[in-house]
Amino acid sequence: xxxxxxxxxxxxxxxxxxxxxxxxxxxxxxxxxxxxxxxxxxxxxxxxxxxxxxxxxxxxxxxxxxxxxxxxxxxxxxxxxxxxxxxxxxxxxxxxxxxxxxxxxxxxxxxxxxxxxxxxxxxxxxxxxxxxxxxxxxxxxxxxxxxxxxxxxxxxxxxxxxxxxxxxxxxxxxxxxxxxxxxxxxxxxxxxxxxxxxxxxxxxxxxxxxxxxxxxxxxxxxxxxxxxxxxxxxxxxxxxxxxxxxxxxxxxxxxxxxxxxx
Amino acid sequence: xxxxxxxxxxxxxxxxxxxxxxxxxxxxxxxxxxxxxxxxxxxxxxxxxxxxxxxxxxxxxxxxxxxxxxxxxxxxxxxxxxxxxxxxxxxxxxxxxxxxxxxxxxxxxxxxxxxxxxxxxxxxxxxxxxxxxxxxxxxxxxxxxxxxxxxxxxxxxxxxxxxxxxxxxxxxxxxxxxxxxxxxxxxxxxxxxxxxxxxxxxxxxxxxxxxxxxxxxxxxxxxxxxxxxxxxxxxxxxxxxxxxxxxxxxxxxxxxxxxxxx
Numbered sequence: 382x383x384x385x386x387x388x389x390x391x392x393x394x395x396x397x398x399x400x401x402x403x404x405x406x407x408x409x410x411x412x413x414x415x416x417x418x419x420x421x422x423x424x425x426x427x428x429x430x431x432x433x434x435x436x437x438x439x440x441x442x443x444x445x446x447x448x449x450x451x452x453x454x455x456x457x458x459x460x461x462x463x464x465x466x467x468x469x470x471x472x473x474x475x476x477x478x479x480x481x482x483x484x485x486x487x488x489x490x491x492x493x494x495x496x497x498x499x500x501x502x503x504x505x506x507x508x509x510x511x512x513x514x515x516x517x518x519x520x521x522x523x524x525x526x527x528x529x530x531x532x533x534x535x536x537x538x539x540x541x542x543x544x545x546x547x548x549x550x551x552x553x554x555x556x557x558x559x560x561x562x563x564x565x566x567x568x569x570x571x572x573x574x575x576x577x578x579x580x581x582x583x584x585x586x587x588x589x590x591x592x593x594x595x596x597x598x599x600x601x602x603x604x605x606x607x608x609x610x611x612x613x614x615x616x617x618x619x620x621x622x623x624x625x626x627x628x629x630x631x632x633x634x635x636x637x638x639x640x641x642x643x
Numbered sequence: 644x645x646x647x648x649x650x651x652x653x654x655x656x657x658x659x660x661x662x663x664x665x666x667x668x669x670x671x672x673x674x675x676x677x678x679x680x681x682x683x684x685x686x687x688x689x690x691x692x693x694x695x696x697x698x699x700x701x702x703x704x705x706x707x708x709x710x711x712x713x714x715x716x717x718x719x720x721x722x723x724x725x726x727x728x729x730x731x732x733x734x735x736x737x738x739x740x741x742x743x744x745x746x747x748x749x750x751x752x753x754x755x756x757x758x759x760x761x762x763x764x765x766x767x768x769x770x771x772x773x774x775x776x777x778x779x780x781x782x783x784x785x786x787x788x789x790x791x792x793x794x795x796x797x798x799x800x801x802x803x804x805x806x807x808x809x810x811x812x813x814x815x816x817x818x819x820x821x822x823x824x825x826x827x828x829x830x831x832x833x834x835x836x837x838x839x840x841x842x843x844x845x846x847x848x849x850x851x852x853x854x855x856x857x858x859x860x861x862x863x864x865x866x867x868x869x870x871x872x873x874x875x876x877x878x879x880x881x882x883x884x885x886x887x888x889x890x891x892x893x894x895x896x897x898x899x900x901x902x903x904x905x
Contacts, residue, residue, distance in 0.1 A: 504803075507801060546834075
C-alpha cells in the first residue's frame, strides 16, 4: 500500500489570480507565493476548468519561473462543461473523474486549476479531488487567493461562524424569499451568509437586498479583491440606502462577493 | 469626505504562516506572496492577537525583505484577551475597537494579524475591521494561507455550498447531538460542514464522530496544511472505522480542520 502510494504522483490544487478577464492584472508575485509558482512551473499534466485560461496563467508563471516544458507541450485536460454550472459535488452525479487522473496513477504529479482562485472552492473540481482520494493519490493544496475569504475578512462580519451558499435564485420572488431566509439565519444564529452573482447582475441583486433586508442588518460587498484599488464596502442596510449610487461603477461590472450578518 | 479618506491610512489584513508553534516551519516565500511580504515589511503600526508571535513573524519577514524599522521600534497593540476565545463578532459586545485605529486616522497604514492564517477568519479581528469601516478607513485584505479553504479544497467535499461552525461543544452528549445535527444539515442541504478542535482533543473528537456519523457520510481531516508532508484524509465513515489507528500520530498532535458532507 505504502509502496503503491509512493509510486503515484501527487495532485496539487493550484490557485490562480482573481483577475481573470479583468482589464488590469496584478503582478503574479503579489498574489501567489513563490512556492506555488515553482510547483506550477514544473507540472506537465493539468486538469483545468478552461484550457485557454490555464495556458494564459502558465505564460504568466513562465515569465517568473521558466516552465519545465513549453506551454504547447503540456497535457491539459478540461473538466466537462456540464459540471461548470450545475456543480460537481453530487456523490452520484454519474460522471466519473477517475480517468482524468491516469497520469497520476502512473507516477506523474498533476495540477488542478480553475479559471480564478482556488479550485474546488466556489468553482468546479471537487469531483476530481474525491476521485484522487478514492485512488490513493495524495492531494496537496497550495496557497493563493480565495476571494470568499478575502471578502469575509474585509467585511468585518463574523468570521468564526459563516456559510457560503453560492448563487441566489434568479426569479424575483423566489430570490426575495431566499434573501429573507438567509437574513433570518444570519440574525438568529450569528452565522454570516456569503453569496455571489454573475457581475452584470450585481446591481440588480443589490437592489433586491436593499428592498428585502432589515435596516440594521450589515451588508458587505467586496470586489476587485487583490487589485488596487480593491473595494470592500461594509455598512448597515440603512446606510446603504443613503448612498447614491449605492454601488460604485467599478463594483457593478466586476466579480463581487456579497455577505450579510447581524 | 474623499479628502478625509485619503488622509487616512489603510488597514491591511496580513495573513501569516500556519506553522505557528509547530516544530517545522515552511519557508516564508513558499506560503506568502512577495506582495504580502513587502507590505508587512513596510508597516510600522500593528494590531495583533499576540505581540510575541507577531514579532517572530516579522523577523521571518525581515530575513527576506528588510523591515522599514527594527522590530523593537514597531508599535504593536494587542487585542484584549477576552475576545480571543469568546469571539469578537457580537455587534454590541461592549468592547470598542476604534481606539486601536488612532494611527490610521492620523494617516498611518496599519496591519492586523492573528497568530496563524487570515485575521478575522476563524480568529479574532473582525471587531477591528468593523471599526475601520465605521471610521472610513479603507480595508485591504492580503493573500496568504487560510487553513479552512486549503482543507475544504483538499477534502473533495462540496465547495460550492459550505459552512464553518467553529468549535463543537465539549460536553459529550451535547457534542453528540451537535454532530448529528450537522450531519443532518450536510445530508439534507448538501452543505459541507467544517469545524475545528484544540489539537490535543483531535483524537477524542474523531472517536465521537465515528460513533455518531452514518457509515456513508464522508469525513475529511486535514492537518499540517502548507507543511510537507501535509495530510488530508477524506473517506467514508465506514472506511475510517477500518483504519488502525484511525488518526495518524502527526494529525493527532497538530491543528486540524474537520469536514463532513454527503
